Amino acid sequence: MKDLKPTNKDAYALILDAIDVGVYKPGDRLVESELAERFGVSRTPIREALQRLETQSLLSRDGRSLIVASLNHNQLAELYVVRGELEGLAARLAARHATEEEVRVLRDMVQEDKALIGDPKAMSRANRRFHKQVHLASHNRYLVQQLDLVHRSMALMATTSLAAEGRGEKALEEHAAIVDAIAAGDGDAAYEALRSHISIAFEARLRLDAAGYGTDI
Known part of the structure; x- marks a missing residue:
C-alpha cells in the first residue's frame, strides 16, 4: 500500500496544533521552509495552510513575514x-x-x-x-x-x-x-x-x- 500524501488539512492541523500547545507562541515568525521540514510536508500545502490561518486571523503580517497573532x-x-x-x-x-x-x-x-x-x-x-x-x-x-x-x-x-x-x-x-x-x-x-x-x-x-x-x- 502506498503512503498517503499529506493533505492541506493535515498541514493546517499540524500548524494549528503546534500553536495550540505553545510550540509557536504569539509573535513567533512562521517560515514556510522551516515548517515544511519540521512536519515533513511539502511547501505547497504549508503555504495554503498559512494562508488559511491568516484568513482566520490566527496569523498576522509583520512586513513580509507571517507571525502568530496576539490578542489585545x-x-x-x-x-x-x-x-x-x-x-x-x-x-x-x-x-x-x-x-x-x-x-x-x-x-x-x-x-x-x-x-x-x-x-x-x-x-x-x-x-x-x-x-x-x-x-x-x-x-x-x-x-x-x-x-x-x-x-x-x-x-x-x-x-x-x-x-x-x-x-x-x-x-x-x-x-x-x-x-x-x-x-x-x-x-x-x-x-x-x-x-x-x-x-x-x-x-x-x-x-x-x-x-x-x-x-x-
Whole structure:
C-alpha cells in the first residue's frame, strides 16, 4: 500500500496544533521552509495552510513575514463574551440531549483530572478535552463548529488561567457543578454554571496578565 500524501488539512492541523500547545507562541515568525521540514510536508500545502490561518486571523503580517497573532485586552474581552454565551448554550443543550454514557465520561474526566493539579500545561490540555466533550454532548453540529472557531482563537493567549495559584482545584469544582447540572437535566443551571466558570477563568487570566506572568500556554 502506498503512503498517503499529506493533505492541506493535515498541514493546517499540524500548524494549528503546534500553536495550540505553545510550540509557536504569539509573535513567533512562521517560515514556510522551516515548517515544511519540521512536519515533513511539502511547501505547497504549508503555504495554503498559512494562508488559511491568516484568513482566520490566527496569523498576522509583520512586513513580509507571517507571525502568530496576539490578542489585545479588548479582543480578549470580546472573545470571552462570545465564549461564555456559546459555551453556556452548549451546556444548556447538553442538559437536554446528553446520553448517560456522555455524562459518565464527563464525570470520569473531572475525577481523572485531579491527578493533574499543579501542572498548568497538563491541566490546560485536560480542560480543553472537558469543554470539547460538553460541546459534543450538546448534539448540535453548528454550535460545535462555532465553538471550534472560538477555541482556535484561545490558542493565541500567552498564559493559561490555570497557572493561577489554586485555580486548578477551583476549576475542577466548577467542572463538577457543570456535570451535575447536565446530569440533572437542568438546562438553566448548566448554562449558569458554565457561564460562571468562564467568567471566573477570565478574571483569573486578567490577574495573571496584570502580574506579568510568562508565556507558557
